[in-house]
Amino acid sequence: MSLPLLSSLDMARFTARGFLRFDGVVPDAINQAFLEEAGSFGAPGGRIRKVYGEALAASSIPEVPAGTPLAQAYPEGSALKALTELPLFQGVVRSLLGADPIFDHHFLHVTLPPAYHQAAGGEAVSQHTHQDSTVDPRLSFDVQVMYYPHEVTRPMGGTRFIPGTHLRKVSEVALGRYQNIRGQQHMVCPAGTLLFLHHGVWHGGGVNHADRTRSMFKIRMRASGRQTRCWDTADLKRPNGQRPIYFIKGAPDPDTVEAILMAPEPWFEQDTGRLEMINRVKLWRYLTEDPDWDVDYWMTRLEGVH
Amino acid sequence: MLPRMKTRQKVLVLYLANSALDAPVIAWAVYDGTGQTLHMAGDDDTPPYATGLDALKDGWRLFQASQLLPHARGEEHDVAYLKYEFFFEQLVEVAP
Numbered sequence: 001m002s003l004p005l006l007s008s009l010d011m012a013r014f015t016a017r018g019f020l021r022f023d024g025v026v027p028d029a030i031n032q033a034f035l036e037e038a039g040s041f042g043a044p045g046g047r048i049r050k051v052y053g054e055a056l057a058a059s060s061i062p063e064v065p066a067g068t069p070l071a072q073a074y075p076e077g078s079a080l081k082a083l084t085e086l087p088l089f090q091g092v093v094r095s096l097l098g099a100d101p102i103f104d105h106h107f108l109h110v111t112l113p114p115a116y117h118q119a120a121g122g123e124a125v126s127q128h129t130h131q132d133s134t135v136d137p138r139l140s141f142d143v144q145v146m147y148y149p150h151e152v153t154r155p156m157g158g159t160r161f162i163p164g165t166h167l168r169k170v171s172e173v174a175l176g177r178y179q180n181i182r183g184q185q186h187m188v189c190p191a192g193t194l195l196f197l198h199h200g201v202w203h204g205g206g207v208n209h210a211d212r213t214r215s216m217f218k219i220r221m222r223a224s225g226r227q228t229r230c231w232d233t234a235d236l237k238r239p240n241g242q243r244p245i246y247f248i249k250g251a252p253d254p255d256t257v258e259a260i261l262m263a264p265e266p267w268f269e270q271d272t273g274r275l276e277m278i279n280r281v282k283l284w285r286y287l288t289e290d291p292d293w294d295v296d297y298w299m300t301r302l303e304g305v306h
Numbered sequence: 307m308l309p310r311m312k313t314r315q316k317v318l319v320l321y322l323a324n325s326a327l328d329a330p331v332i333a334w335a336v337y338d339g340t341g342q343t344l345h346m347a348g349d350d351d352t353p354p355y356a357t358g359l360d361a362l363k364d365g366w367r368l369f370q371a372s373q374l375l376p377h378a379r380g381e382e383h384d385v386a387y388l389k390y391e392f393f394f395e396q397l398v399e400v401a402p
Binding site for chain 1 (some may be wrong): 323346
């Protein structure tokens with residue numbers, strides 16, 4: 001079966017912003033089956049950690065060892081097996097990670113309504129913004145998919161993430177001091193939404209002010225081999241020379257790899273925003289296996305290649 | 307005799323687009339030592355001020371600014387934490 005692979009423009013968007021979002025793409029039968037397999041939380045009362053631990057233990061979602069091939073991670077007939085076999089899921093993962101991705105870990109993120117926190121003598125607060133895992137200096141990347149099996153409304157909080165932060169080399173929640181960042185997004189979405197993230201994107205769980213629990217299931221995966229040029233490269237064109245910079249007489253076409261990679265984020269600092277562009281060029285060179293590719297002369301100028 | 311008022315600190319942290327105090331705000335945080343308000347990650351998508359200077363004009367007192375540091379050789383293009391961090395405070399009197 002041929003998979004619906006990403007286009008070069010999709011890959012450029014992922015390279016620049018670190019995410020690809022697909023709203024409502026998981027069939028409702030899978031969403032309902034997943035929620036049943038995930039189980040429910042007991043009534044408010046007792047410590048949050050204890051309530052959470054009991055719910056995870058009762059869930060029929062399996063424990064899976066890190067390093068398991070993703071294709072072997074979930075039992076036949078389970079909702080997660082069906083999810084990971086969806087053509088869209090497989091096409092995106094194949095495009096970003098190549099064939100035969102490896103499972104790293106998964107987790108059921110549940111954000112409880114205020115009543116649970118009040119019963120535990122605490123207060124409902126959002127999760128500090130963080131980058132997952134630890135300082136990761138690689139150019140290659142893992143992918144984390146966030147699966148939203150039910151509708152998420154704004155009062156329910158939603159996952160908060162900051163587009164374009166994935167190339168920053170930081171240490172997990174060391175950046176927790178940044179409460180709000182211009183351009184941050186909140187995952188308010190219909191049931192069956194998938195958010196594919198570069199592992200470096202800064203994110204955190206939003207506080208849930210609604211009266212029902214919010215569930216999100218995350219799976220982290222890595223490549224088992226080559227992860228470069230694995231998308232549909234039919235539209236990958238090498239421009240004939242560089243485009244004019246600074247002195248230009250009109251807005252460039254936004255639907256080109258060059259324009260997508262050079263689009264700034266609202267939170268960019270004026271000087272390090274330029275470093276972000278350089279790091280995007282480096283990642284695009286890696287993905288396309290083209291060590292001389294450049295846009296707006298960022299690398300060529302520094303390398304002294306004229 | 308009137309009860310003696312207590313002093314508490316409110317802290318505003320602004321991250322600016324460059325090292326100038328009149329540069330645009332790109333990120334922010336608020337911590338309220340009076341306990342009257344609770345601020346947390348993701349609670350506001352709009353900056354409280356357009357620039358750091360606007361915070362000064364509104365009565366916030368600047369008490370710390372990040373240093374400008376040279377770039378380590380070999381790591382000149384690495385990006386990590388936000389660079390232009392400014393700490394402001396307001397001292398607020400609260401009833402004991």
